[in-house]
Amino acid sequence: MNLRACFSLSLFVLVLSQPARAAEELNLFGWSEYVPQAVLDGFTKATGIKVNFETYSSNEELLAKLVAGGSNYDLVQPSDYTAEVMIRQKLLAPLDAAKLPNLKNLDAAMRRQPHDPEGRFTVPYMSGTVGIVVNTEKVKTPVTGYRDFFQPRFKERIVVLNDSRELVTWALYSQGAPINTINAANLAKVKPVLAEWVKLVKVFDSDSPKTALLNGDVDLGIVWSGEAAILWNTDQKFRYTIPAEGAHQFIDVLAIPASAKHKEAAHQLINYILRPEVSKLISDAFPYTNPNAEARKLLSAEALANPASYPPAGAKLETFRDIGRAAADIDRLVTDLKSAR
Numbered sequence: 001m002n003l004r005a006c007f008s009l010s011l012f013v014l015v016l017s018q019p020a021r022a023a024e025e026l027n028l029f030g031w032s033e034y035v036p037q038a039v040l041d042g043f044t045k046a047t048g049i050k051v052n053f054e055t056y057s058s059n060e061e062l063l064a065k066l067v068a069g070g071s072n073y074d075l076v077q078p079s080d081y082t083a084e085v086m087i088r089q090k091l092l093a094p095l096d097a098a099k100l101p102n103l104k105n106l107d108a109a110m111r112r113q114p115h116d117p118e119g120r121f122t123v124p125y126m127s128g129t130v131g132i133v134v135n136t137e138k139v140k141t142p143v144t145g146y147r148d149f150f151q152p153r154f155k156e157r158i159v160v161l162n163d164s165r166e167l168v169t170w171a172l173y174s175q176g177a178p179i180n181t182i183n184a185a186n187l188a189k190v191k192p193v194l195a196e197w198v199k200l201v202k203v204f205d206s207d208s209p210k211t212a213l214l215n216g217d218v219d220l221g222i223v224w225s226g227e228a229a230i231l232w233n234t235d236q237k238f239r240y241t242i243p244a245e246g247a248h249q250f251i252d253v254l255a256i257p258a259s260a261k262h263k264e265a266a267h268q269l270i271n272y273i274l275r276p277e278v279s280k281l282i283s284d285a286f287p288y289t290n291p292n293a294e295a296r297k298l299l300s301a302e303a304l305a306n307p308a309s310y311p312p313a314g315a316k317l318e319t320f321r322d323i324g325r326a327a328a329d330i331d332r333l334v335t336d337l338k339s340a341r
């Protein structure tokens with residue numbers, strides 16, 4: 001055997017003798033209608049890491065699964081106030097900034113918010129608001145706030161988010177009460193208001209509230225701003241308004257559970273999502289407010305002019321905070337009222 005043949009044979013034997021490397025994969029648990037499959041496919045193509053993707057419809061669903069333990073998620077996507085709960089409960093792993101060079105692309109104002117003041121555990125994914133969308137071909141009178149919205153004449157013409165904290169917040173705003181002070185007195189104040197409101201609702205849907213509006217099943221909604229932005233892109237008869245009494249502004253983040261088995265791969269996916277061209281793909285599919293300053297430079301003038309994605313300055317917007325055990329009181333109240341309607 002000549003030298004070259006001998007070398008090739010030894011290389012072949014060496015390769016065969018290596019233990020087979022487990023295919024790298026990563027388990028992502030994220031909001032429904034929020035992560036385009038094209039982004040995950042692009043990541044797999046770029047890195048060889050397969051992404052198993054499971055979705056949820058509420059922060060409570062995500063939190064319940066993580067608190068219960070036994071889940072095998074490597075990357076999750078809580079809203080700011082839920083990330084705050086997770087940090088307090090030590091459910092999140094600190095991030096390694098050295099593995100996230102694309103953090104530099106973010107708008108600095110979106111990092112180090114009250115839920116994670118040092119930006120140690122979370123990376124902003126998208127931001128948004130919760131507001132009123134009206135089919136202006138069907139509703140001719142102005143609907144500027146929660147009290148205009150929940151009117152008997154709109155009975156069975158309404159879709160709202162299926163989210164207890166949101167519903168209670170709208171009722172608190174309508175009563176001029178603070179939205180992060182959840183106590184027995186404030187819940188007693190909103191209970192009769194909510195009892196009337198839930199009777200007017202035709203559809204509760206947090207996954208795709210736009211669908212009932214697009215189908216013409218309802219004429220008004222209180223929805224995530226990204227859903228309203230899609231409606232506006234489809235037909236400008238769907239108008240988005242930030243309620244005059246005030247509205248919830250959220251930052252949904254990416255975070256790695258403390259129990260994650262594939263932390264390296266999770267860092268890689270976060271860093272991939274932070275690429276401007278990838279973040280733009282997310283905005284194209286789900287037009288929330290993009291916190292990535294470099295990605296925003298790639299968005300069209302039309303996308304940046306969408307009034308739901310980028311609402312005018314001056315609106316009264318507030319973020320939710322961790323309210324501890326009161327979250328369960330809210331959930332109980334809303335569940336009881338819905339089942340009694």
Ligand code: SPD
Binds near residue numbers: 034250
């Ligand atoms: N379909 C994606 C919805 C994302 C909404 N996140 C905000 C939740 C605030 N409670």
